[in-house]
Amino acid sequence: MFSLFLWPIIFLILVATVWIVALDEISDIRNNAEQDAMARAQSISRAYSEQLTRSVQQIDAVTLNVKYLWEKQGMDLDLREALRRGLLPPQLYITIVDRNGMGVTSSLGGAPIDVSDREYFQFHKAHQTMTLRVAPKLEVGRRSGKTIVRFTRRLETANGAFDGVITVGVDPTFLASFNDEGALNPHDFISIRHEDGALLVSEKGNNIRGSQVHINPPVFATDHGVMLMDADKYKDQDARILAWHKLMGYPLISYAGLSESDVLAKQKEVINSYRQFAELCTVLFLLIAAIGTCLSIRMAARKQQADEIRQTYQLAVDEAREGFFTMRALYRENGTVQDFVIEDCNTRGASMARYSKSSLIGKRLSEFSLLQDLETALSAFRHAMETGFFEDEFEVSAALPGAPQWVHRRLIRSGKGLAVTLRDISETKESERLLIKSANTDALTGLPNRYWLVNSLPTLLRVAGHRNKAMAVLFIDLDDFKQANDRFGHAVGDKLLKMAAERLKSVIRAGDEVVRLGGDEFTVLLSTIESTAEAERVASRITEAFTEPFRILGHSMNVGSSIGISLFPEDGLDADTLIQKADIAMYASKSDHKGIFRFYNDELYQSIRSKLDAEEELRYAIAKKQFFMVYQPRVDTRTGDIRGFEALVRWQHPTRGIVPPAQFIELAESTGSIVPLGSLVMDCVFRQIAAWQNMGETPVPISLNISPRQLDAGGVDQQIKDLMKRHKVSADLIEIELTESVMMSEVPAVIDQITAIRQMGIKLHLDDFGTGYSSLSRLQEIEMQVIKIDRAFVSRLGTSSQADVLVKTIVLMAKELDMSIIAEGVETIAQLETLQHLDCDEAQGYLIAKPVTAPEARKLLQQRRIFMHAENDALPV
Incomplete structure (x- = not known):
């Protein structure tokens, strides 16, 4: 029962x-x-x-x-x-x-x-x-x-x-x-919203249709969080768990709905x-x-x-890869934790501690080193007992062979003891270290890179400030590196940069740093200096080191260094300011004379600022087309008939009035602005020729000056070809004036452009003949048709027998080469008569006519003659 x-x-x-x-x-x-x-x-x-x-x-x-x-x-x-x-x-x-x-x-x-x-x-x-x-x-x-x-x-x-x-x-x-x-x-x-609430990226999922599933945009009151949203908040009537995070430093919120x-x-x-x-x-x-x-x-x-x-x-x-321990807390009489005793562990945990499993069980934490010194380990264990949880990563002190170097530790309170998990993260930490090193190292030279400089220089400055020490920042640019790189190729250029880095490291002091910013720019950080003399000595050693030519693959290259120096704290207290001022000083040293060093000062900055302002003003003027053309006639020295015009550019400045070429052409050449300016000039001239043709005038050839920088940039021949086609201008109405330096160029691309222009049927003038390094063989190779005698020779005609002989020799040489002769800068009747006697073909200068605007040039076209032959006792028309 x-x-x-x-x-x-x-x-x-x-x-x-x-x-x-x-x-x-x-x-x-x-x-x-x-x-x-x-x-x-x-x-x-x-x-x-x-x-x-x-x-x-x-x-x-x-x-x-x-x-x-x-x-x-x-x-x-x-x-x-x-x-x-x-x-x-x-x-x-x-x-x-x-x-x-x-x-x-x-x-x-x-x-x-x-x-x-x-x-x-x-x-x-x-x-x-x-x-x-x-x-x-x-x-x-x-x-x-x-x-x-x-x-x-x-x-x-x-x-x-x-x-x-x-x-x-x-x-x-x-x-x-x-x-x-x-x-x-x-x-x-998942989706992205702007912090103002707008949906930027459509909410998407395997079964989501449309741009968004919310009936109304969700409201995120905090930077991150999670909440349960009822089904009536969604179009598909499905409740969701919504978690969001606001991007640090950006007004975007990413969120996920489950x-x-x-x-x-x-x-x-x-x-x-x-x-x-x-x-x-x-x-x-x-x-x-x-x-x-x-x-x-x-x-x-x-x-x-x-x-x-x-x-x-x-x-x-x-058999797990992680080490596990169960540890019981031992208390003092006052209730505080005194020690811990191991009650159990797995084989992996004992192996990590360099003990056998049987020898560990029953041991106290104070009797052996659990991969960390006792006081630090006890502090972590006590914290876990107080709060219920503790997690950290630590580097193993005096790690034995085979033992982990870095360990991830998790402590969880369980009753009157702790459950301890140890995981070997040595490989992960080594990967992180290598990744950080890669991010901070220039791949080509092995030097610290710009990223390292941006992150490390502020720290170095703070340390120097706390110690009341001075520092120097040297901004270094390699002179003529681009020419060497273009001439010998990037492989040689890379080798040159490596050798330059080695030279820089060989002359700096112990404790200083060489940084490659990129390209051919380097920075040297002098961590501590007692006076500017120390910075001068280092800069001098660098300058001297770069006077020795670099020898690479049988080539000898002379690459110097231009150095700008800024000082902490005199020139600035932050990294950006010091680097910028060192860059300004370097720019000044390169502008003055390559291969020197300069310290930054405010007058230097103002000078460079003025130059930069002028460059900016010129670029703006080109963009706004503040330029117009004037035309100076060339005439037959015998008859006075107009044979052509030379197109000359003038700057119509909105406040300064007309700016002569002497005040902006050199600046345009040095900054490269001559390229867009040259394109603007060509377009103006072709438009003017087309306009005169449409007016019923019979134009004469107009000569254009082409800068070496334009030819270096390339495409001049194609520009001319396009303009001729667009404005319906024939080749016999365009002549191109080139300097002697262009004629002597050995760059294939430049020679190809000149040859292409010549093949279009356009005459080539050799401008300012006699002032450069002309080669008679090159005259024949390029097939120049016209030589322009420089005004320096013409101005001495009639006053010096040597000048008369020199001009006569040039004329005779041109006749033998079947070339025409134009004399520039004719300002007196005596000069004109001498040119007539020497059988010079054409003359150009203030005696004939000053450069005139397009309407005035049209009148000269209609007139067709500027003076009559002096033997007829006729005055200039």
């Missing part, structure tokens, strides 16, 4: 217990699923945020690089060319807009576009902020025609004035890409299995109540199964 009542009671107790446990487990599963989903949503959001941050930082770095190139090259910067050379990422649409809103250059190419009405242009024009800005909403790019997320950065002149905008258009799909999209369930999504139905769907089988298990247990317990023997047998079987599971678990723990 006892058994009869005992088993039903046991049955009821067991059934009740099973159902209570099952329902509790189901509740825990639901709660754990939501907690896990929140953790997973935060993890996905964090990963997406980190990936997005790297993408935006890349865009940020690209705008800084483009800004730097713009400040260095200005209007000469060609983003399309930079893209072709791989200097810009192809997935970014980059454009530079000037201060008036006109596109200057773009990686997409095409004609300039006016964007002055765009919001981002108005914003940067009104706000003096240099940080990267993200447009608050999506835009359609006028050049690309695509929907883009726009990033912009303000450009400024050296005095802080607005100078334009760098704009980077990014396809939203570039920002939407996520490396771990496989972690998303069918109804999950479908609650998807989360619980994975648990349905488990929940159903618990219910089925409870139902099965009910049936089984009913049978057990009837047959007690079967119950005993089942209990024995379960015990055996538990033992097997325990043994399997122990085996798995022992």
Whole structure:
């Protein structure tokens, strides 16, 4: 009877217990699923945020690089060319807009576009902020025609004035890409919003349709977090766990939404299995109540199964790659933790500690070194006992062979002790170290690079400031490196840079640093100096070291160094200021005389600033076409008939009036602005010839001066060909004047352009003959048709028999070579008569006529003659 009542009671107790446990487990599963989903949503959001941050930082770095190139090259910067050379990422649409809103250059190419009405242009024009800005909403790019997320950065002149905008258009799909999209369930999504609320990248997931699934934009009150949003907040009526992260330093919020139905769907089988298990247990317990023997047998079987599971678990723990310890705390009488004793550990943990498993169990922490000194280890263990958790990474002190060098440690309180996990992370730390070294090292020379300088110089300055010590920054540019690189090729150029780096390292002091900024620019940091004399000595050693030619692959190259020096704290307290001022001083030394060094001073800055302002003013004048042409006639020395005009450029300055060529041509040559100016001049001349033809005039040939820099830039022959076709101007109305230095050039590209111009039927003039290094053989090779005698010889005609003989010799030589002769700078009747006597073909100068405007030149064309032969006793017309 006892058994009869005992088993039903046991049955009821067991059934009740099973159902209570099952329902509790189901509740825990639901709660754990939501907690896990929140953790997973935060993890996905964090990963997406980190990936997005790297993408935006890349865009940020690209705008800084483009800004730097713009400040260095200005209007000469060609983003399309930079893209072709791989200097810009192809997935970014980059454009530079000037201060008036006109596109200057773009990686997409095409004609300039006016964007002055765009919001981002108005914003940067009104706000003096240099940080990267993200447009608050999506835009359609006028050049690309695509929907883009726009990033912009303000450009400024050296005095802080607005100078334009760098704009980077990014396809939203570039920002939407996520490396771990496989972690998303069918109804999950990830997205990006501007902190103002606008959706920048569509919410996307396997089963999401449309640009967004939210009915109303979500509100994010904090920089990061997680929350459960009800089903009525979504178009598909599916509740979601939403996690978000705001990007550090950027107005963007990335977020991930995990479908609650998807989360619980994975648990349905488990929940159903618990219910089925409870139902099965009910049936089984009913049978057990009837047959007690079967119950005993089942209990024995379960015990055996538990033992097997325990043994399997122990085996798995022992073979794990992580070290596990269970440690019990030992307390003092006052209740504080005194020590810890090891109650159990796995084989891996004992191996990491350099002990056997049997010898460790029962030992106190104070009796051996668990990869760390005792006081530090006890501090971590006590902290874990107080707070319940502690996690860190530490470098193993005095690591033995085979022992880990870096260990990740996790301590979790369990009752009156701790569960300790140790993982060897030595390989990961070594990879991090190598990665950091690679990021801070120039791949070619092995020197620290610009990234290292930007991150390390501020620290060095702070240390020097705290110690009340002075420092010096030397900015070094290699003289004539580009010529050597162009002449002998990039392989020799790279070898030259390596040798230059070695020379720099060989002459600096111990403790100083040599940094390669890029190209042929280096920086030397003198960490501590007592006086400027120390900086002078180092600079002198560098200058002297570079006087020795470099010998590479049988070539001897003379490459000097121009050095600019700035001093801390006299010239500045921050890294950017010191580098900028050292750069200014270097620029001055290169301008004055290559191969010297200069210290920075304010007068130097003002001088360079004036020159830079002049360069900027000239570039602006060319862009705004503030130039016009005048025409000086050439006449037959016998008849006075007009044989042609020489086109001369003048600058119509808005405030200074007409600026003569002597005040801007040399500047244009030195800065390279002569190239766009030359193109402007050619276009003006061809238009004028076409205009005279349309007026019914019979034009005479007009000669154009072509600069060596234009030929170096290339494409002059094609420009002339295009202008002739566009304006319908024949080759006999155009003549080209070249200097002797161009004629002596051995550059194949220059020679090819001159040959192509000659083959079009255009006459070539050799300008200023006798003042350079002319070669008679080269005259024949290039087939010059006209020689222009320099005014220096013409001015002495009639006053010096030697001058008369020299001019006569030039005339006779030209006649023998079947070339025409033009005398420049004819200012007196005596000079003209001497030229007539010497049988010179044409004359040009103030005696004949000064340069005149196009309308006045037209009158001369109609007149056709400027003077009559003196033998007829006729005065000049």
